[in-house]
Amino acid sequence: MSPTANGRFWRWYAKVYDLIWDSTLTAALCERAFGDLPTRRTAVDLGCGTGLTSRPLTDAGCEVVGVDLSADMLAIAERSGRVARTMLGDAASTGLPPHAFDIVVACNLLHLHPDPNAVLAEMSRLAAPGGAIVCSWPSNRASLTGTFVREVRSGRPVMDAGRALALRTAVGIGGLLTRARLHPSGVVDAAVSQWARACGATRVAWQEVMSSAVVAVFRTMPMPQPLGRATAPS
Numbered sequence: 408m409s410p411t412a413n414g415r416f417w418r419w420y421a422k423v424y425d426l427i428w429d430s431t432l433t434a435a436l437c438e439r440a441f442g443d444l445p446t447r448r449t450a451v452d453l454g455c456g457t458g459l460t461s462r463p464l465t466d467a468g469c470e471v472v473g474v475d476l477s478a479d480m481l482a483i484a485e486r487s488g489r490v491a492r493t494m495l496g497d498a499a500s501t502g503l504p505p506h507a508f509d510i511v512v513a514c515n516l517l518h519l520h521p522d523p524n525a526v527l528a529e530m531s532r533l534a535a536p537g538g539a540i541v542c543s544w545p546s547n548r549a550s551l552t553g554t555f556v557r558e559v560r561s562g563r564p565v566m567d568a569g570r571a572l573a574l575r576t577a578v579g580i581g582g583l584l585t586r587a588r589l590h591p592s593g594v595v596d597a598a599v600s601q602w603a604r605a606c607g608a609t610r611v612a613w614q615e616v617m618s619s620a621v622v623a624v625f626r627t628m629p630m631p632q633p634l635g636r637a638t639a640p641s
């Protein structure tokens with residue numbers, strides 16, 4: 408499939424992205440991904456999309472750089488104030504300075520990227536010593552109807568979840584036609600495990616969220632005090 412067709416897919420997807428993914432599933436994913444992170448200042452979100460996964464970091468006071476290959480996605484991320492700065496480019500070769508970010512994120516990108524190993528290597532390159540590296544990708548139990556049911560059970564209004572189901576179906580068909588999705592979950596699981604072993608990253612968490620997504624958190628050095636849990640000196 409040509410890059411143009413693929414570009415058109417992401418342009419269209421940007422228009423409906425938040426209607427689908429500004430959801431209880433994404434909220435649960437972000438809670439697992441970022442809930443226990445220590446206080447940090449700088450973050451880069453690779454494949455940031457509209458910035459839904461950058462938003463909790465920005466809200467917590469981080470300065471987030473959002474990197475994405477789609478200008479339409481980045482425009483929404485910037486307009487919504489979910490990122491401080493945007494960069495149009497490939498997640499595997501950002502050209503950003505090495506070891507410059509306290510948190511490096513790639514949520515729902517590795518299964519789409521032609522070379523997930525190259526993205527993981529770039530994440531290691533960008534992470535500051537003692538930094539956190541956070542990835543998520545669809546789990547092998549993810550399904551359209553399963554996600555709908557679990558979102559409704561977790562409090563998403565039925566009409567809202569139903570519209571998201573219809574749009575996810577349309578996006579799935581568009582993704583198949585443009586070959587947007589490249590790797591099954593098992594391939595990403597293996598790539599992330601192998602990368603962590605090879606670079607000695609410490610696994611902090613590896614959890615499934617609402618039977619739909621896997622969230623993995625790593626650190627490059629022992630973590631300091633978690634956010635909001637510091638005790639006042641006596």
Ligand SMILES: C[S@@+](CC[C@H](N)C(=O)[O-])C[C@H]1O[C@@H](n2cnc3c(N)ncnc32)[C@H](O)[C@@H]1O
Nearest residue numbers: 417454455456459475476477480497498514515
């Ligand atoms: C499924 S969305 C995930 C967005 C966001 N991280 C989230 O979880 O809500 C995938 C994003 O990756 C972007 N993307 C695809 N290939 C990319 C690449 N090679 N480099 C950077 N971004 C890419 C797409 O434009 C899209 O915004």
